[in-house]
Amino acid sequence: MSEKTLGAQPLPEVKALTRRTPAGRRIRLGPTLLTGLLLLGLVVFVAITAPLLTPYDPLEQRFNEAFLPPFSAGHILGTDNFGRDIWSRIAYSTRLDLQIGLLSVVFPFLFGSLVGITTGYLGGKLDTILMRVVDVLMAFPFLVLVIAIMSILGPGLTNLYIAVGVVGWIPYTRITRGEALAARHLEYVLAARTIGCSSARIMLRHILPNVIAPALIYVFTGMVLAILTGATLSFLGLGPQPPTPEWGAMIAEGRQFLLLAWWMTTLPGLALLVVGVALSLIGDGLAEDRGR
Amino acid sequence: MGRAAYIRRRLILMVFVLFGVTVVIFGMVRILPGDPAFLILGDRATDQKAAELREQLGLNRPVLEQYWLFVSGFARGDMGQSLLYRQPVGELVLSRVPVSLALAAYAMALAAVITLTFGIVAAVNKGRWPDQLIRVGFLFALTTPNFWFGILLILLFGLTLHWFPVAGFGETLPQHIWYLFLPALTLALQLSAVLIRNLRGQIILTLRSDYVRTARAKGLSELVVLLRHVLRNALLSTVTIFGLQFGFLVGGTIVVETVFALPGTGQLLIQSIAARDYPVVQAITVVSAVLVIVVNLAVDLSYSFLDPRVTYE
Numbered sequence: 001m002s003e004k005t006l007g008a009q010p011l012p013e014v015k016a017l018t019r020r021t022p023a024g025r026r027i028r029l030g031p032t033l034l035t036g037l038l039l040l041g042l043v044v045f046v047a048i049t050a051p052l053l054t055p056y057d058p059l060e061q062r063f064n065e066a067f068l069p070p071f072s073a074g075h076i077l078g079t080d081n082f083g084r085d086i087w088s089r090i091a092y093s094t095r096l097d098l099q100i101g102l103l104s105v106v107f108p109f110l111f112g113s114l115v116g117i118t119t120g121y122l123g124g125k126l127d128t129i130l131m132r133v134v135d136v137l138m139a140f141p142f143l144v145l146v147i148a149i150m151s152i153l154g155p156g157l158t159n160l161y162i163a164v165g166v167v168g169w170i171p172y173t174r175i176t177r178g179e180a181l182a183a184r185h186l187e188y189v190l191a192a193r194t195i196g197c198s199s200a201r202i203m204l205r206h207i208l209p210n211v212i213a214p215a216l217i218y219v220f221t222g223m224v225l226a227i228l229t230g231a232t233l234s235f236l237g238l239g240p241q242p243p244t245p246e247w248g249a250m251i252a253e254g255r256q257f258l259l260l261a262w263w264m265t266t267l268p269g270l271a272l273l274v275v276g277v278a279l280s281l282i283g284d285g286l287a288e289d290r291g292r
Numbered sequence: 293m294g295r296a297a298y299i300r301r302r303l304i305l306m307v308f309v310l311f312g313v314t315v316v317i318f319g320m321v322r323i324l325p326g327d328p329a330f331l332i333l334g335d336r337a338t339d340q341k342a343a344e345l346r347e348q349l350g351l352n353r354p355v356l357e358q359y360w361l362f363v364s365g366f367a368r369g370d371m372g373q374s375l376l377y378r379q380p381v382g383e384l385v386l387s388r389v390p391v392s393l394a395l396a397a398y399a400m401a402l403a404a405v406i407t408l409t410f411g412i413v414a415a416v417n418k419g420r421w422p423d424q425l426i427r428v429g430f431l432f433a434l435t436t437p438n439f440w441f442g443i444l445l446i447l448l449f450g451l452t453l454h455w456f457p458v459a460g461f462g463e464t465l466p467q468h469i470w471y472l473f474l475p476a477l478t479l480a481l482q483l484s485a486v487l488i489r490n491l492r493g494q495i496i497l498t499l500r501s502d503y504v505r506t507a508r509a510k511g512l513s514e515l516v517v518l519l520r521h522v523l524r525n526a527l528l529s530t531v532t533i534f535g536l537q538f539g540f541l542v543g544g545t546i547v548v549e550t551v552f553a554l555p556g557t558g559q560l561l562i563q564s565i566a567a568r569d570y571p572v573v574q575a576i577t578v579v580s581a582v583l584v585i586v587v588n589l590a591v592d593l594s595y596s597f598l599d600p601r602v603t604y605e
Binding site: 132133135136137138139140141142143144145147148149150151152224228231232235236237238248251255258259262265266268269272273276277279280281284 | 305308309312313315316317320321431432434435436437438439440441443444446447451538539540541542543544546547550561562565566568570573574576577580581584585
């Protein structure tokens with residue numbers, strides 16, 4: 001049925017009335033996104049199959065095999081000052097660093113997005129108060145605040161999640177709030193209000209699916225930031241405690257032996273770089289796809 | 293709203309944010325679990341020692357009075373005594389600030405040069421190999437952990453090639469510039485990675501506008517069009533992004549000072565945390581927050597000077 005058969009009156013713009021206009025569309029696999037996904041797939045594969053990929057326990061010390069350079073017999077990436085296998089430590093650390101990246105964004109994403117949608121849609125005093133809170137927290141340099149919180153809570157993984165979470169929700173709130181603020185006056189929201197939907201229903205069933213995509217894309221940036229922050233804190237001695245294999249801590253341990261064993265610092269950093277590039281490419285690829 | 297009214301409103305907001313910042317820092321030690329006295333002294337301290345420290349820090353007074361002492365002390369520049377160095381915190385922190393500021397300013401200057409060079413080259417060659425190369429290169433710079441990159445620079449230019457010193461700050465100005473080059477470069481590359489993305493996009497957008505076509509049509513050379521006409525407009529949003537990134541730069545100095553053993557506030561912060569020297573941690577947190585607030589205000593205000601058309605809402 002074409003519009004002409006209905007006479008001169010044009011059909012109303014149907015697109016504006018349906019929910020999930022942008023989100024329901026299929027994502028196209030561009031080269032950026034594809035490269036990122038392949039890289040991340042590789043990293044996840046290493047994390048899952050770590051015990052199969054290396055015969056060595058990452059904590060096992062063999063002093064007669066210390067400081068072996070890469071490509072030594074049995075130790076493809078060499079050994080550290082305790083004779084521990086570097087490849088084994090990097091592979092096992094992949095699990096920890098991916099976990100840090102994942103767990104550090106879950107709470108900020110959920111909390112931040114809900115707060116952003118609620119205050120953006122409802123507006124009023126709640127919104128004003130929230131924005132002032134955001135102003136105050138944004139005044140602190142991210143790393144300084146995280147370090148200050150860690151200094152009170154003490155080092156360790158759980159405290160790392162708490163410290164990153166205290167400020168980590170802000171970007172998600174800013175993104176979804178802006179989108180929800182704009183969505184308030186769009187036709188699909190007005191329509192939902194007209195047929196008597198409750199505010200909660202409008203926010204969760206109508207606005208959320210439409211505004212969540214940019215926040216989801218930011219998750220990948222957030223993960224890169226969390227992994228880098230985690231590695232930085234552990235480099236500074238505030239993260240997971242030794243002898244736990246963690247890339248940042250491995251870099252810190254290798255610092256004393258820079259000239260003697262460059263591989264101790266260089267290789268874990270490369271692992272961090274691969275994960276960071278993979279996640280950034282996925283984020284960029286998704287953003288490009290949306291901007292299309 | 294005129295410029296004066298806007299500045300007035302921003303200043304009022306700034307006072308509010310400063311108030312919030314002090315409340316957060318003051319509240320942090322008290323809301324979080326654990327007795328600050330034992331936090332500082334360690335679990336094995338005697339009750340008597342803890343009581344003495346509580347007295348010294350004023351922790352046994354009513355909360356509102358404690359807060360008042362904390363804020364009024366800060367306003368007078370009296371931030372208490374360092375528990376580790378046994379000297380006034382204000383003096384201690386201030387003595388370290390110049391190194392950190394010099395490092396940050398140096399990094400900003402290098403970042404400006406890098407951003408302008410590569411941002412323009414990428415935008416002019418949009419889609420061709422120089423653009424792709426710059427994009428990939430700075431994607432790496434963005435995701436490289438700065439402490440690792442700093443160590444690599446030390447390994448290559450310090451320990452292997454002996455071009456630059458690997459630690460310290462130097463005595464004279466030329467020495468400072470020489471000693472701080474690698475640390476500043478570490479920070480600058482990461483900062484430029486964010487800025488180049490933005491500048492490239494803005495230049496490409498501006499190049500499409502009518503007034504650029506007019507400028508070209510009246511026979512101006514491409515270089516003049518680019519530098520005098522395009523850049524001035526394209527830079528506006530890059531400056532904003534820069535303001536937003538300043539907090540990350542301050543965080544970066546902490547890490548880089550630790551890597552390059554620079555005697556700045558960042559190094560002091562890490563030492564103070566290890567020594568549970570809480571008054572110093574508090575002071576540095578406040579000072580860095582104030583710095584970020586002031587820089588962001590300056591960036592917002594600089595708008596009207598960069599672009600006379602800007603009106604404030």
